Amino acid sequence: MRCASPRGNLALALAALAIAAMPFYASPYHMQLASTAMIAAMFALSLQLLVGGAGMVSLAQAAFFGIGAYAVHLLARVTGGAPSILLSLPASASIAGLAALLIGPFALRTRGFFFLMTTLAFGQMLFFVFHDTSLGGGADGVFIQRPVLGAFGVALELTRANRPTVFLLLNLLVLTVMYAALWWLMRTLFGHALLGIRANEDRMRAMGHDVLRLKLAAFVVAGALAGIAGHMAALNDAFVNPELLGWHRSAEALLIVLLGGIAALHGPILGALAYTLIGEIGQSITERQRLVEGLVILAAVLLLRNGIAGIRLPT
Amino acid sequence: MTAILQAIGLSRRFGGLLAVADVSLALAVGELHAVIGPNGAGKSTLVNLLAGELLPTAGSIRIDGDDVTGRGNWRVARCGVGRSFQRTNLMPQMTVLENARLAVQARVSARGLLRTLRRDDASVSIARIALSRVGLAESADRIAGTLSHGQLRQLEIGVALAGQPKVLLLDEPLAGMGPEESETFATLLRELSRDHAVLLVEHDMDVVFAVAHRMTVMLDGRVLECGTPEAIRASAAVRDAYLGHSV
Numbered sequence: 001m002r003c004a005s006p007r008g009n010l011a012l013a014l015a016a017l018a019i020a021a022m023p024f025y026a027s028p029y030h031m032q033l034a035s036t037a038m039i040a041a042m043f044a045l046s047l048q049l050l051v052g053g054a055g056m057v058s059l060a061q062a063a064f065f066g067i068g069a070y071a072v073h074l075l076a077r078v079t080g081g082a083p084s085i086l087l088s089l090p091a092s093a094s095i096a097g098l099a100a101l102l103i104g105p106f107a108l109r110t111r112g113f114f115f116l117m118t119t120l121a122f123g124q125m126l127f128f129v130f131h132d133t134s135l136g137g138g139a140d141g142v143f144i145q146r147p148v149l150g151a152f153g154v155a156l157e158l159t160r161a162n163r164p165t166v167f168l169l170l171n172l173l174v175l176t177v178m179y180a181a182l183w184w185l186m187r188t189l190f191g192h193a194l195l196g197i198r199a200n201e202d203r204m205r206a207m208g209h210d211v212l213r214l215k216l217a218a219f220v221v222a223g224a225l226a227g228i229a230g231h232m233a234a235l236n237d238a239f240v241n242p243e244l245l246g247w248h249r250s251a252e253a254l255l256i257v258l259l260g261g262i263a264a265l266h267g268p269i270l271g272a273l274a275y276t277l278i279g280e281i282g283q284s285i286t287e288r289q290r291l292v293e294g295l296v297i298l299a300a301v302l303l304l305r306n307g308i309a310g311i312r313l314p315t
Numbered sequence: 316m317t318a319i320l321q322a323i324g325l326s327r328r329f330g331g332l333l334a335v336a337d338v339s340l341a342l343a344v345g346e347l348h349a350v351i352g353p354n355g356a357g358k359s360t361l362v363n364l365l366a367g368e369l370l371p372t373a374g375s376i377r378i379d380g381d382d383v384t385g386r387g388n389w390r391v392a393r394c395g396v397g398r399s400f401q402r403t404n405l406m407p408q409m410t411v412l413e414n415a416r417l418a419v420q421a422r423v424s425a426r427g428l429l430r431t432l433r434r435d436d437a438s439v440s441i442a443r444i445a446l447s448r449v450g451l452a453e454s455a456d457r458i459a460g461t462l463s464h465g466q467l468r469q470l471e472i473g474v475a476l477a478g479q480p481k482v483l484l485l486d487e488p489l490a491g492m493g494p495e496e497s498e499t500f501a502t503l504l505r506e507l508s509r510d511h512a513v514l515l516v517e518h519d520m521d522v523v524f525a526v527a528h529r530m531t532v533m534l535d536g537r538v539l540e541c542g543t544p545e546a547i548r549a550s551a552a553v554r555d556a557y558l559g560h561s562v
Contacts, residue, residue: 189420189438190428196417199406206366206404207478208392208421 001052044268046225055198066245068230096227141241261307352533367391397480407460
């Protein structure tokens with residue numbers, strides 16, 4: 001997996017500016033759509049650390065996303081009111097990361113197809129914890145109090161009118177920071193070690209790398225980042241339900257990674273924007289939105305080997 | 316000479332097959348110890364046992380006096396044991412330099428892993444030195460998968476060297492090479508044995524007899540004979556069992 005060049009990052013920065021300027025030219029509906037796409041991008045980006053980074057294809061990622069979302073609800077129950085985002089965001093990341101730290105040592109004993117199945121099993125276990133127990137409020141989900149955007153008594157008042165704009169900018173900020181952090185991480189010796197594991201895990205071990213610990217570290221970081229994405233989803237929707245943890249959401253994130261490009265760190269961002277756009281266009285031209293999505297993704301995977309990020313413009 | 320790696324009574328059983336039976340040997344820096352024997356004699360299994368890749372059924376392995384039996388290959392590697400593989404086992408999509416550099420990096424502590432990699436990193440210069448020792452300095456920036464077979468065999472050793480080991484376990488480094496390349500390799504092996512303890516598993520008898528200080532002959536998992544190349548050449552048992560007319 002490569003990181004974008006300075007020119008590539010400049011292009012991404014311009015795209016970010018275009019999104020930041022949406023309040024000047026776009027409708028609230030389209031701003032909400034952009035927020036949804038950016039949350040999907042955060043989620044897929046967290047998965048890209050595993051898939052593109054260390055070559056670990058996991059189906060447990062949605063469980064960490066869901067735990068991050070539910071953490072907002074559970075935190076509000078503990079504190080007895082809406083918590084500050086300065087508290088809820090780190091809480092979501094930590095609890096999701098902790099869940100990954102508990103599951104990781106077991107799941108990482110397996111590789112390849114068996115890792116896929118083990119993570120599926122753990123993901124579904126967590127799904128049923130929220131689906132079948134009263135911990136998260138039951139199978140139908142619950143409406144939650146949004147965290148307060150501020151702290152120590154100073155907070156941004158959310159109204160129906162300013163909400164799309166505020167969430168748009170907030171999601172853009174979180175996505176940008178997450179991408180920058182991963183861009184840095186992939187340039188560290190740790191990032192290089194992950195790429196080595198993806199290329200040849202056995203040789204890395206023979207060289208003397210503690211492969212299990214490196215993979216566990218990646219699994220925990222990815223889990224924490226998925227938790228952050230889940231937190232932003234909970235903030236956005238003010239609603240959580242067990243479906244957030246379902247395995248098909250993990251599969252959807254894998255699809256976004258594949259569509260955007262498995263070989264580039266920024267692939268999932270392009271993938272998430274494209275995926276949201278395809279869904280929106282599909283919905284506007286037909287009632288069979290999933291059919292359009294399926295056909296477009298099939299075509300993209302067949303024709304673009306490295307996804308959207310692999311498209312090279314003739315220069 | 317003091318032994319740096321010691322194997323004591325190593326055995327390994329695969330089901331009903333005793334692949335390695337009660338093998339003891341000692342490797343010292345400055346010495347090249349060759350292990351020869353027919354196919355299926357247990358040479359590769361022995362290398363895998365010494366590298367910690369396989370658990371011995373019985374026996375123990377000491378490095379610098381420490382018992383490392385059953386610690387796993389990555390811990391053994393960190394104790395200063397580098398190995399090359401019989402079948403090329405590298406990261407083909409990465410550059411030659413990155414292949415070697417990752418081997419250097421294996422010795423960085425967990426805390427050091429959050430440094431960003433720069434061109435002038437210490438790990439880069441150590442990797443470059445290892446590459447130049449095996450004659451790949453010019454090819455450092457090439458993608459490993461584009462190298463020729465001979466160059467890949469050189470890189471196998473380069474990667475093992477980059478880990479800065481005291482012990483080198485070389486499993487048929489000459490596999491599939493021509494006579495001219497063998498010559499170059501013999502020179503390299505002689506150089507390496509000066510500052511490493513080298514265990515060489517090899518089928519090319521010309522090279523083995525030209526570079527080895529000590530030899531162990533294996534047959535059916537057992538040590539048939541152990542001694543200087545002259546003694547091995549003179550041994551009637553070895554001639555009957557393995558070397559035959561080739562010496």
